[in-house]
Amino acid sequence: MPRIQAPSVAEHHARQRRALLDAARALLAESAQAPSMAAVGRRAGLARTSVYQYFTSAEELLAAVVADVFPDWAGQVVARVAAAPTPATRVWAYVEANVDLFTSSEQAVARALTQVVEPRMLRGPMEEFHARLQVPLRQALADFGEPEPETIAELVDSLIVQASRAAGPADCTEAAGARNVTLARLRRLLGPYLGLNPMAED
Template sequence: MPRIQAASVAEHHARQRRALLDAARALLAETEQAPSMAAIGRRAGLARSSVYQYFASAEDLLAAVVADVFPTWAGQVLERVAAAPTPGTRIWAYVVANVDLFASSEQAVARALTRVVEPRVLQGPMEEFHAQLQGPLRQALTEFGEPEPETMAELIDSLIVRASQDVGATARTQARKTADVTLARLRRLLGPYLGLGPQD
């Protein structure tokens, strides 16, 4: 029996499960294909048979990745929104954080998941992700004085998605440069509306 490198068996299991999720996520980012249980085990430093102690199948493991990544992505955006000092800068922080997600390796994970996971598995987490982000964005728009916060929030999301299409289609080595160009375009559009200064 492998030696437990944790304060308790429960903590050991939590660490191993975390390692498997991280391994699957890394392989999805690298290959944009569904990784095998053996490949995930190798990346996590576990035998293939050990992977099945935590997940009954590859589909089960990928569903767990879906359940794990969407809250993580939402948390990354919301943390940056919350750190901004004014309603206008919170709205801009929302834009920047979303474009940065498009430019990161997480976009490859998102593309892979849409290919290898059943739509019914993705639907709920995606809807929750959208709802988690829309609430703070609409709140910031309301505090900013926007008379139609829900409509404007949807428009901002549409702008982000449309403007970021080039980022998602760019080779990973060029993604950051493309994201900067995208942000410059969005700032020209939204900067006057938000009253952004040179340091915002």
């Protein structure tokens, strides 16, 4: 039996499961294909047979990835919004956090999941993800004095998606290029509304 390098068996299992989920996410981002159990085990440093102790099939593993990534992404955005000191900066923190997700390897994970997971499996988590994010954004807009926070929140989301998609290879000569281009464009659009300096560095 492998040596348990954790305070308890339960924590050991939690760490191993976490390693498998992280490995699956990394492989999805790299290949945009459903990873095999053997590949996930190799990436996590576990034998293929050990993977089956945590997930009975590749489908169950992918379902676990779906259940893991959306709350993780939402938590990242919500935490950054909560840390901002004013309503205007909370709105901008929401924009920055979402752009960071769109321009990171996590977006490759999201694209891969839409290709390898059945739509019905994604629908619920995606709806919950969107609904959870709308709460702090709408509250920040309401605190900012926006009379139509629900409508403006939807428009802000649309701007983020469109601006992120519009930052193509021609705009980006370095790894951070897509993020910088996208945020610069969004700041020019939203900066005057939020009272932020349109030319400030992010």
